[in-house]
Amino acid sequence: MADFDPEQFEDKYANYFPELQRAYKAAFNTMNDAYDSELVHAIDQQVLNESEPFYEGDGEFRIELPDEPLDRLTTMASDEKAETVLDRYVEEIETELRRVFGFEY
Secondary structure, eight states: OOOOOHHHHTTHHHHSHHHHHHHHHHHHHHHHHHSOHHHHHHHHHHTGGGOEEEEEETTEEEEEOOSSGGGGOOSOSOHHHHHHHHHHHHHHHHHHHHHHTTSOO
């Protein structure tokens, strides 16, 4: 667990890059085990590669997605399925960020 400083999170890639990688990787592994791996990989590479994590305060994180995230996907999944998996994936990343930074055990 990293000692978390909200002010340092403003420059997250310089100060918390290994922790961010660990959280995103753990979320990917959880999602890949539970959902269609082709869709999970597509979301990871075509949407989440341009996402941005933000610290909201009180141990909560938010993931900002690029505009029109479903339009970026080249998978054959229905929009409904893709949206469901994307929403779940974002929740999993937020959970992993809380865990990595010591807000959840």
